[in-house]
Amino acid sequence: xxxxxxxxxxxxxxxxxxxxxxxxxxxxxxxxxxxxxxxxxxxxxxxxxxxxxxxxxxxxxxxxxxxxxxxxxxxxxxxxxxxxxxxxxxxxxxxxxxxxxxxxxxxxxxxxxxxxxxxxxxxxxxxxxxxxxxxxxxxxxxxxxxxxxxxxxxxxxxxxxxxxxxxxxxxxxxxxxxxx
Numbered sequence: 001x002x003x004x005x006x007x008x009x010x011x012x013x014x015x016x017x018x019x020x021x022x023x024x025x026x027x028x029x030x031x032x033x034x035x036x037x038x039x040x041x042x043x044x045x046x047x048x049x050x051x052x053x054x055x056x057x058x059x060x061x062x063x064x065x066x067x068x069x070x071x072x073x074x075x076x077x078x079x080x081x082x083x084x085x086x087x088x089x090x091x092x093x094x095x096x097x098x099x100x101x102x103x104x105x106x107x108x109x110x111x112x113x114x115x116x117x118x119x120x121x122x123x124x125x126x127x128x129x130x131x132x133x134x135x136x137x138x139x140x141x142x143x144x145x146x147x148x149x150x151x152x153x154x155x156x157x158x159x160x161x162x163x164x165x166x167x168x169x170x171x172x173x174x175x176x177x178x179x180x
Contacts, residue, residue, distance in 0.1 A: 027056045027175025029168075034180060035064030036100035037109040037124065043180045044068075044127035051134035056175070059131070060168050061159075062141035065180075066148070068094050068128065069138060069155045081149050094124060132158050139163055139171075 028050045032043045043059065051057045061069055102108055109124075116123050122130060131138075140155055142164045152162050163171075 024174070025054065025056050026050075027058070027172065029058040029060065029172035029175055029177045031177065031179045032059050032061045032065030032068060033063055034100070035067040035097050037097045037112060038100050039180050040065070040068050040094070040097060041112075041124050041127065043178075044124065044131055045122075046178065046180075047136050048122075048127055048130045048134055051131065051136050057131075057134075057136040058139060058168075058172055058175075059136060060139045060141060060172075062144045063148075066140060066144060066150070066155070067097055068124075069140065069159060070094065071154055071156055094128065097124075137171075139168060141165075 028046065030043050030047055032040065034040070043065075047057045047059055097109060104111075113123050138156075138159050140152065140159050140162045142162050145151065145162060152159060161167075
């Protein structure tokens with residue numbers, strides 16, 4: 001029994017009609033609002049894992065999430081004006097972020113980092129460096145910086161741009177967005 005030659009010639013067109021068209025590179029965008037150790041670890045784990053499998057990854061750091069990309073580590077007053085410098089002091093940078101639960105006066109992040117190293121799991125600082133190496137796009141929230149009296153100079157040089165929500169939405173259009 002022979003097949004219909006006309007139908008056979010149409011098979012590629014039929015397959016293309018029902019197969020999804022390959023789109024642009026997949027995109028994951030994370031809004032990093034929290035300055036908690038465990039939430040930053042989650043954000044950077046998702047970012048590096050996604051970038052490693054060829055996603056375009058964007059992280060928008062806002063309010064306490066800015067702590068992850070603060071240049072000066074430890075409690076140092078940054079910003080202009082008394083209140084800004086006070087908040088800058090409270091935002092101790094990536095090495096001073098608390099655990100969201102059971103912080104035990106700041107000991108828990110150190111214990112978690114120890115346990116992560118012991119079990120060969122990337123630490124927060126290693127995840128940040130991996131994100132940089134994987135070319136994850138870092139953005140800082142313009143409004144948060146304005147409120148806190150800080151500038152782009154207060155952050156690591158990998159901050160690609162300081163921008164507002166409309167520009168971030170434009171950059172991240174067509175991808176998944178997560179709020180952490």
